[in-house]
Amino acid sequence: MASNISAPAVETILMSGIYGVVALKRPQQFAAGWLELMADITRHRGPDDSGTYLTTNVALGMRRLAVIDVAGGKQPVSNSDGSLVLVCNGEIYNYRQLKATLSDSYSFKTESDVEVILALYQQYGVDCLQHLNGMFAFALWDNNRQQLLLARDRLGIKPLYLCQHDGYLAFASESKAILTLPGIEAAICPQALEQYLQLGYVPAPYSMFKGITKLEVASYLLVSSKGIRQQQYWQPDFAQTDKISEQSWARRIRTQLETTVSLQMVSDVPTGAFLSGGVDSSAMVALMSKHSQRPVQTYAIGFDTGDAANFYNELPYARAVAEQFGTDHREILVKPDVVSLLPKLLWHMDEPVADSAFITTYLVSEFARKEVKVILSGVGSDELFGGYRRYLGEHYLQKYRRLPVWLRQKLLVPLAGKLPSDRHSRLLDTLRLTKTFIQSAELDDATRYQRYMQVFSQQQTEQLLSGDKPVSMIKQHYQFSHASEQLWRMFDTDRQSQLPDDLLLLTDKMTMANSLECRVPFLDHNMVELAVQIPQSLAIKNGRLKHLLKESLSDVLPASMLNRPKRGFGAPLGAWLKQELAAMLRLFVNRETIESRGLLNWSVIEQTLNQHFSQQEDHTDHLLALMNLEIWCRLYLDRQSAGQISETIRASL
Numbered sequence: 001m002a003s004n005i006s007a008p009a010v011e012t013i014l015m016s017g018i019y020g021v022v023a024l025k026r027p028q029q030f031a032a033g034w035l036e037l038m039a040d041i042t043r044h045r046g047p048d049d050s051g052t053y054l055t056t057n058v059a060l061g062m063r064r065l066a067v068i069d070v071a072g073g074k075q076p077v078s079n080s081d082g083s084l085v086l087v088c089n090g091e092i093y094n095y096r097q098l099k100a101t102l103s104d105s106y107s108f109k110t111e112s113d114v115e116v117i118l119a120l121y122q123q124y125g126v127d128c129l130q131h132l133n134g135m136f137a138f139a140l141w142d143n144n145r146q147q148l149l150l151a152r153d154r155l156g157i158k159p160l161y162l163c164q165h166d167g168y169l170a171f172a173s174e175s176k177a178i179l180t181l182p183g184i185e186a187a188i189c190p191q192a193l194e195q196y197l198q199l200g201y202v203p204a205p206y207s208m209f210k211g212i213t214k215l216e217v218a219s220y221l222l223v224s225s226k227g228i229r230q231q232q233y234w235q236p237d238f239a240q241t242d243k244i245s246e247q248s249w250a251r252r253i254r255t256q257l258e259t260t261v262s263l264q265m266v267s268d269v270p271t272g273a274f275l276s277g278g279v280d281s282s283a284m285v286a287l288m289s290k291h292s293q294r295p296v297q298t299y300a301i302g303f304d305t306g307d308a309a310n311f312y313n314e315l316p317y318a319r320a321v322a323e324q325f326g327t328d329h330r331e332i333l334v335k336p337d338v339v340s341l342l343p344k345l346l347w348h349m350d351e352p353v354a355d356s357a358f359i360t361t362y363l364v365s366e367f368a369r370k371e372v373k374v375i376l377s378g379v380g381s382d383e384l385f386g387g388y389r390r391y392l393g394e395h396y397l398q399k400y401r402r403l404p405v406w407l408r409q410k411l412l413v414p415l416a417g418k419l420p421s422d423r424h425s426r427l428l429d430t431l432r433l434t435k436t437f438i439q440s441a442e443l444d445d446a447t448r449y450q451r452y453m454q455v456f457s458q459q460q461t462e463q464l465l466s467g468d469k470p471v472s473m474i475k476q477h478y479q480f481s482h483a484s485e486q487l488w489r490m491f492d493t494d495r496q497s498q499l500p501d502d503l504l505l506l507t508d509k510m511t512m513a514n515s516l517e518c519r520v521p522f523l524d525h526n527m528v529e530l531a532v533q534i535p536q537s538l539a540i541k542n543g544r545l546k547h548l549l550k551e552s553l554s555d556v557l558p559a560s561m562l563n564r565p566k567r568g569f570g571a572p573l574g575a576w577l578k579q580e581l582a583a584m585l586r587l588f589v590n591r592e593t594i595e596s597r598g599l600l601n602w603s604v605i606e607q608t609l610n611q612h613f614s615q616q617e618d619h620t621d622h623l624l625a626l627m628n629l630e631i632w633c634r635l636y637l638d639r640q641s642a643g644q645i646s647e648t649i650r651a652s653l
Contacts, residue, residue: 015043017173018087020060020139021181022148022223025167027056029596033616035061037180038577044348045089045173045512051075053085056139058148062087080107083143088114089173090136090158090431091273091519093263098131114138119147126220129233133263133525137215139171147224152354154234156204156217156500159508161350163212169223174509175212175350179636180639184211188638192351192468193599199369200455200625201502202355203473206352217500234525234530238483238492246538250352250552251257252530257552260285260524264376272297272372274364275329277317279546279553279562281376286556288376289325300369301360303572304335317561324558332361332367334571336580337364340649343631343642348513349506352632354625356571358506361640362513368515379507380523383494384531385549386487386540389433390452394486394536395543400441412438412491420615433619446478449490453498455621463604473497505640578613583652585623588630597633600626 019038035052039061046063053060053076062075078085085115092098095113097503098120106119112133116382120128121140126149135157140149146294150171152160161175163184170178179186184399192206204214210648215221218234244252249542265271265288275281275298288296289487299316315331320330345362368375400408416438440451451457461470474497504520511518521527531539532549541547550562589609594602605626612619615644634640 002153016062016064016089016438017042017177017512018060018089018139019138019170019172019177020058020087021168021170022059022141023057023168024164024223024225024228026146026225028168029056030054030059030168031057032179038177039063041180042172042174042177044515047515048076052088053078053141053561055058055143060085060087060139060141062089068505073095074110074115075112077110077112077115077118079110079122084118084121084259085119085143086138087139088136088138090114090134090138090153091264091517092116092132092136093266093524094133094135096266114357121312123319126222127324128234129220135519135523137173142178145224147222149222150215151233152217154218154525155504155528157508157520159505161207161212161217162215162221164269165211166226167355169228175207176207178212179209187211187600188633188637194461194467195473196352196464196473197456197461198454198458198470199502199503201498201505202351203446203497203501209636214501215494217373222478224551235482236490236495238491238526239533240485240535241533246548246551249538249548250554253549253552256524256527257283257521258287258532260521260527261376261528262291264519264521264524265291267374270297270372271374271376272299273376274329274368275300275318275321275327276296276378277314277319277321277561279550279557280380280522281318282321282382282554282557282561283381284322284376284378285325285327285552289327295326295328295570295577296321297368297372298329299364300329301364302331302333304333307630317564321557326431327505330367330371331594332363336361336576337650337653338571339573339576339581339584340646340653341629342649343635343645345510346628346632347514347635347642349385349509352625352628353502353506354628355506356509356620356624357503359571359573361500361506362510365511365514365516365518370474371502372516374517375511376518376519376521377507378522379503379518379520380499383491383499383545384522385546386491386536386550387546389545390449390544390608391487391540391545391563393437393448393452395540396443402439408438408441436481436615444490445486448473449478450475455617458547461606464600467557483532485535485536487539488532491532495610556611558636565621573624574612574618577620577623581653582647585627587652588627589623593630597630599633 039050040249042063051062060076064075075084076087092113096645098116101117108115120131136153137158137160138151152455159173161172161178163178163248165184170181172178176186182523189206192202192208196202201207203217219230219232220629222229240288240460273284273296275285285296285298300315302313302315309645345358363558416435419435425621433503434476440448450472458470477493477496478489481489483492507518536549591602594600594605608619608622634645
């Protein structure tokens with residue numbers, strides 16, 4: 001039975017999560033024990049409190065991390081006559097403003113931010129979603145209408161999983177909670193596996209578990225005896241505004257960012273910030289310092305081994321920012337043996353991911369949680385303001401295509417195929433990006449962006465799975481985007497894929513694994529609606545990434561910090577897998593294991609390994625995808641404990 005899945009044996013701190021079931025075939029009464037199982041396995045999401053609501057046709061539950069109205073904000077919360085009942089994961093940032101406008105028509109029982117959802121629903125029905133500014137996933141039971149409203153925030157900051165089974169719909173903040181229900185077994189979804197191999201994460205609506213899906217961003221479900229209706233309630237308007245000067249745009253961005261940071265600092269418990277020393281996190285710290293009466297608590301992570309670790313290490317930059325703004329600064333150094341945590345982290349993730357940022361996010365969250373309950377992060381800035389180097393494709397493409405066709409095709413393309421590729425030194429990383437650019441320069445826009453984003457190509461995925469040519473969801477999102485300019489088509493694609501299903505998912509899961517709430521001010525929907533009106537010629541200017549954002553911060557951050565090369569928030573796993581962790585890689589990615597699992601074709605994997613170790617290609621993401629997939633299989637399909645697998649890893653180091 002799936003209910004035998006247990007929490008990892010590795011010790012963990014025991015944040016906010018919701019779960020429950022609603023009948024599709026009515027009437028139906030659910031057992032209280034179901035909610036107990038779902039609560040126990042997600043205890044880490046809410047160690048402060050738990051609550052349940054059971055009545056005919058519905059059962060709701062939640063675990064609570066108390067951040068606002070610590071004493072009185074218990075859930076589920078109901079309206080005055082008990083006809084509306086709510087469980088919510090997340091925060092409503094504009095609740096005080098909303099409460100002031102709603103207090104004449106609704107009697108508030110608590111100081112909790114989420115009670116305003118009930119008041120809004122009572123007045124506007126499902127249109128309540130249009131009034132909310134926050135990160136949330138909630139379930140609202142309307143007893144009079146006998147319907148359940150399930151909703152997710154506009155950018156997908158908070159996850160929500162769904163599963164139809166045996167006449168009911170189950171939902172939860174984590175899919176492992178759904179797996180505790182009777183008769184729901186852990187099995188791989190073939191479409192999810194296909195997408196995972198291509199992207200290194202599982203995009204919505206899929207989850208890696210067969211039969212369990214994710215509610216997509218900015219969407220809601222209405223569940224009643226009439227059936228299930230899903231609808232999207234928001235998408236950004238990409239109509240550019242050309243008549244505004246660059247200086248005016250910079251002022252608008254700064255004003256909105258200050259407003260958003262101030263709004264998201266509201267908390268009844270200590271609040272801190274992740275600090276890498278890059279533009280995004282430094283902006284958070286600078287603006288938090290303006291609105292805080294005491295030094296901001298900041299947390300940074302570095303690496304302790306080898307040249308690659310030095311390449312990734314940003315601690316000196318973080319220290320400089322901390323000194324400039326007088327923060328209460330803490331640092332943590334990480335060594336390769338942190339990979340023994342992988343089973344525990346993948347248990348928390350619910351699904352495999354080929355992004356080493358989930359490791360660093362967990363570690364810095366664990367570190368910060370010793371002192372704070374709420375943290376602010378710069379996640380989302382790169383997508384919103386043109387911070388990724390792949391966004392420079394159009395800028396360089398115009399120059400590249402001025403070269404004669406014969407020179408590009410006969411000389412440069414063959415030459416690019418011979419370039420070494422790695423990401424753990426500046427030279428090799430530049431060659432890696434150059435290689436990808438040249439090899440994709442003749443493709444159409446959608447296919448080229450797919451090439452930038454892919455892990456395994458469609459052809460490689462087809463060979464790995466020995467099946468038909470897989471669908472490219474990245475290409476579909478790009479082709480159906482409402483944006484006209486290429487930069488905003490790329491953002492719109494990321495908004496519906498990598499941002500919610502990779503970066504925000506790992507941020508939620510890794511912070512919540514430590515009972516830490518992470519807020520992302522750059523993804524306030526007002527910030528998004530402002531940014532997407534910027535002409536792409538100003539967002540990125542003369543090849544300068546995040547040009548307009550940097551201009552908006554030029555009076556608070558030094559030019560040396562604003563203009564230094566970008567580094568990601570990941571760990572140097574590619575280099576470690578070639579050296580210190582080579583034995584661990586072979587432990588999970590070898591012919592016997594791959595063939596006994598029966599999912600993938602070994603010959604493609606063997607070629608991938610050979611190319612990576614010879615530096616012919618950088619396959620860090622490919623190998624991390626394969627290794628984490630096998631660890632995930634052992635956790636959820638083989639039902640091994642995280643502790644058992646960690647012991648095996650430690651023995652290989």
